[in-house]
Amino acid sequence: MILQAxxxxxxxxxxxxxxxxxxxxxxxxxxxxxGPNGAGKSTLINVLTxxxxxxxxxxxxxxxxxxxxxxxxxxxxGMARSFQLVTIFPxxxxxxxxxxxxxxxxxxxxxxxxxLARDREVTAQATEVAELFMLSEKLGMVARQLPQGDKKxxxxxxxxxxxxxxxxxxxxxxxxxxxxxHTLMAILVAAAKRIGIRAILQVEHDMDIVFGYSDRIIALxxxxxxxxxxxxxxxxxxxxxxxxxxxxxxxxGFGRST
Amino acid sequence: xxxxxxxxxxLLLVLALPQLGWPYYTILMLSFFxxxxxxxxxxxxxxxxxxxxxxxxxFLGLGAYTTAWLTSVWGIRSMEVMLLTAMVVAVLVAAPxxxxxxxxxxxSFGMLTLAxxxxxxxxxxxxxxxxxxxxxMRVLRPxxxxxxxxxxxxxxxxxxxYYYYSVAVLAIATGVMWRLVTSPFGxxxxxxxxxxxxxxxxxxxxxxxxWYAFLISAAYAAVGGALLGPTIGQVDPGLTYWTQxxxxxxxxxxxxxxxxxxxxxxxxxxxxxxxxxxxxFPYWRLVFGAMLAVLVLLAPEGLLGLLTGRLGRKTVRAAVx
Numbered sequence: 366m367i368l369q370a371x372x373x374x375x376x377x378x379x380x381x382x383x384x385x386x387x388x389x390x391x392x393x394x395x396x397x398x399x400g401p402n403g404a405g406k407s408t409l410i411n412v413l414t415x416x417x418x419x420x421x422x423x424x425x426x427x428x429x430x431x432x433x434x435x436x437x438x439x440x441x442x443g444m445a446r447s448f449q450l451v452t453i454f455p456x457x458x459x460x461x462x463x464x465x466x467x468x469x470x471x472x473x474x475x476x477x478x479x480x481l482a483r484d485r486e487v488t489a490q491a492t493e494v495a496e497l498f499m500l501s502e503k504l505g506m507v508a509r510q511l512p513q514g515d516k517k518x519x520x521x522x523x524x525x526x527x528x529x530x531x532x533x534x535x536x537x538x539x540x541x542x543x544x545x546x547h548t549l550m551a552i553l554v555a556a557a558k559r560i561g562i563r564a565i566l567q568v569e570h571d572m573d574i575v576f577g578y579s580d581r582i583i584a585l586x587x588x589x590x591x592x593x594x595x596x597x598x599x600x601x602x603x604x605x606x607x608x609x610x611x612x613x614x615x616x617x618g619f620g621r622s623t
Numbered sequence: 624x625x626x627x628x629x630x631x632x633x634l635l636l637v638l639a640l641p642q643l644g645w646p647y648y649t650i651l652m653l654s655f656f657x658x659x660x661x662x663x664x665x666x667x668x669x670x671x672x673x674x675x676x677x678x679x680x681x682f683l684g685l686g687a688y689t690t691a692w693l694t695s696v697w698g699i700r701s702m703e704v705m706l707l708t709a710m711v712v713a714v715l716v717a718a719p720x721x722x723x724x725x726x727x728x729x730x731s732f733g734m735l736t737l738a739x740x741x742x743x744x745x746x747x748x749x750x751x752x753x754x755x756x757x758x759x760m761r762v763l764r765p766x767x768x769x770x771x772x773x774x775x776x777x778x779x780x781x782x783x784x785y786y787y788y789s790v791a792v793l794a795i796a797t798g799v800m801w802r803l804v805t806s807p808f809g810x811x812x813x814x815x816x817x818x819x820x821x822x823x824x825x826x827x828x829x830x831x832x833x834w835y836a837f838l839i840s841a842a843y844a845a846v847g848g849a850l851l852g853p854t855i856g857q858v859d860p861g862l863t864y865w866t867q868x869x870x871x872x873x874x875x876x877x878x879x880x881x882x883x884x885x886x887x888x889x890x891x892x893x894x895x896x897x898x899x900x901x902x903x904f905p906y907w908r909l910v911f912g913a914m915l916a917v918l919v920l921l922a923p924e925g926l927l928g929l930l931t932g933r934l935g936r937k938t939v940r941a942a943v944x
Contacts (some may be wrong), residue, residue, distance in 0.1 A: 414824070440826035452824070454817035457810075464816045468807045469826030476807045478799070484807070494822060 366425075367564050368413070368444075368531050375408050375588075376576050382408040383419070384588040390531065392563040395554075397575045399568075400585035406568040407449060407558035409585070410535045413566070414446045415439045426531070427594050440469065445529035449536045449568075451516045453510040453523070459500055462508055462519055463491035466526035491526065497556040498522035514545050521553060528560050534567040538574055550574055576600075584609045637790060641782045646897075649782040650854075654876050655894050656789035657851035662886035664802045664843020665871055670880035671804055672724070673816030673838040677733045677868050678740030682713045682841040684747065684863030686848025687846050691760035691858045702765040702788065713845030714838050721837035725830050728819075740868050759859030762852040781854065783879065789850050796846060797887075803839065804883060812836055825841040844871075873911065876918060879925025 368390040375383040382404045411417040415436040423432045467490045468474045495501045498518045537544040576596045584592040584605045590603045686709040693699040724735045747754045767788045814822040819829045878889025900907035
């Protein structure tokens, strides 16, 4: 198991955002977390990546207890994430945004007096990631000025530039037009393969994407896991389809393909 | 490359100034060298890391008092020793203060730094036997690079050897700062300024790097203070009063905190304008207040922003930011 969560609870006062969530992600898996708004999906990602400390429960990464470790530490250990809302460095160029991540991976952020411009390795690796995400033409552009779709790509690309072992994606296709969604997913999957990412956990609303790409789907409802199964099995689970999937519409075309 | 022509001309002018026969304006330049050095540090924290300190006069004061203490109490007059000691003292003091302050950002950071600044001011005022209280302490003439200029008249010393020594210190400080902001470290600081959450997600230890920036900026402010000491000859607690911290911030905004050289321009304009206004009428602060309001509303990028806006923003921006 590359990533494990045991009995995770997260409470905000009286409100229990997560209530006894246990899950495991194995190497080679692409797992999607689905659920209606407020089910605790983003809270789960935030707990797993160290942005929130759980009220109870432990998180293990490659067998090591990482509960409560800071996000920066986790990123350096090999766990990266993207955000639901585009999260970039608005005033930096595309190249610089990627360099921030590459420096972190190469442990070179502490070089006080070295010239960044002359560090060919950092630039080369940042450029390489930009190519994977179709951003090579825009390396010099300030992130703020990118079109929305490219901002989303850059957000995800910078996480990939860490070459993590596990990638957690919080709604990678949110805010992206329906037409662009599949392009983005194709880019993402290709990049993951190229970089050698061992497992992906994503939160996603678009059932077309969820059922099209996942090896396994975890359905959350009111902070609990309602189901944890393959797409095929899940489709036969009426409760889940009604409670979780039903609210967002059945995946078009999914019924046809089986 | 365009940048080098105006920069080179300015440097030549600065080097020629003592020979032009305006001793008064030449002396004012000494304040400029000192404040400019301090502001380079302040802007690493503000412009590059996104943390606004309202207490940097503390470190300026530490530097200045270091020169007073070393020369008049311990009889150490080597300027190099003073500069180094000032840096070490500033870093030692900044380490715990910074460690606390970087836990709180935005407005709390400003308030906390202000509080520490005022604490230091009260310390200087109350511990009379250590600091001379409100009278302050004398700074004796320093020995520069092993050369003792005791025989020289004061004015000749200040607009002669000490002037060029200060130019050299500012030049080195500027060069080192340029290396810092164009290094991997500098990029991480900018990343923290732009979005600390994202920076953390990409493996940046946000708090630690903010702390590093705080330490470096404190060391710079102390070097500036140490340069100021021999210029004014007598240091007193007024140097660390909160209005001083305000002036430092004002100079930075005046020149343009988004530009590497912005604070330097701000310091230059501030010092000469303050001098001119003070001789003209007693309400000079009123003019600065009005200027600050206009600046914030109409030219948030400062004077350098206005200048480069006309001269073709892209070239200069690319070269400085």
